């Protein structure tokens with residue numbers, strides 16, 4: 001029988017979805033033993049719904065609970081950095097919602113703490129899991145796709161005033177960024193996960209849809225290390241919510257499903273450019289075993305990493321790569337220049353990409 005890890009979920013907004021999709025279906029691997037939220041009413045509703053008796057408003061108290069193995073951080077973005085550092089320091093395993101932290105300096109600090117800790121850290125990128133994206137990944141990893149040529153990534157979602165009624169949203173100090181950090185971060189991660197590392201970015205950011213501090217519309221022209229070209233565009237002013245990734249390779253054209261928040265679930269259009277590739281893809285996918293999407297599989301594989309049977313399904317290095325892209329976008333947009341990746345400690349926005357007038361310290 002596999003070991004059951006005890007979890008404390010901190011923040012019961014998306015944290016409730018972690019329970020519904022991630023922990024309940026993996027009840028042989030995880031048990032949610034505690035909830036932590038400042039909003040007691042909200043916490044009581046979730047606690048009652050799932051029979052979770054232990055409830056606290058004090059995050060620090062979780063750190064000294066010896067029977068808690070995993071701290072799952074689902075609080076607003078500005079709290080991730082201190083909470084992840086404290087949990088790692090306490091030797092807990094940590095799951096943390098996106099964006100992991102708010103700068104390259106912070107992610108490097110977290111990665112150093114991770115090395116010192118007996119706990120493992122897994123950032124959340126749940127869009128990576130499901131039959132559609134995993135079949136595409138299998139075809140690419142098997143070498144069947146061939147040379148990457150070009151791609152487009154569209155994050156066309158809709159966010160209206162009601163969304164920004166939650167006080168932490170739309171502000172640099174608390175959301176840490178806009179559509180780049182909060183929304184397009186998922187499709188952009190899927191894109192690099194499938195097509196490879198970015199070499200340089202010419203990006204523009206704008207605030208066009210809502211009266212907020214952070215950007216809600218972005219676009220970039222990107223050159224990959226492989227030489228492939230891509231364009232990334234996102235806005236929160238679309239008529240509805242659509243995520244669409246199209247990848248053109250030498251032997252195959254791949255198009256994601258368009259479900260905004262779960263594009264990895266349904267089968268993707270994998271269109272071979274020749275008969276040999278078609279036969280090879282058919283053979284590869286012939287005995288495909290269903291992979292549940294989103295948190296169910298991400299948490300299941302996290303368990304595998306905890307018991308040592310598989311690597312972490314998402315790593316802090318993956319988060320660093322996504323935050324490098326965000327940093328490059330902001331720098332490119334403010335300077336009108338092409339930004340070459342990777343970005344190190346000498347980059348002007350290494351400490352912070354927040355515009356000077358919004359910096360608190």
Ligand SMILES: NC(=O)c1ccc[n+]([C@@H]2O[C@H](COP(=O)([O-])OP(=O)(O)OC[C@H]3O[C@@H](n4cnc5c(N)ncnc54)[C@H](O)[C@@H]3O)[C@@H](O)[C@H]2O)c1
Nearest residue numbers: 011012013014015036037038039074075076077097098099
């Ligand atoms: N992976 C995804 O697809 C996805 C989707 C939505 C949100 N998110 C991320 O999840 C995080 C939370 O977003 P949300 O939409 O659930 O926000 P939310 O505001 O609905 O929920 C956050 C909860 O955290 C609680 N909280 C705030 N400060 C706290 C503290 N000091 N200690 C304990 N609890 C505290 C709040 O009371 C609130 O209930 C954000 O980082 C967001 O970007 C990710």
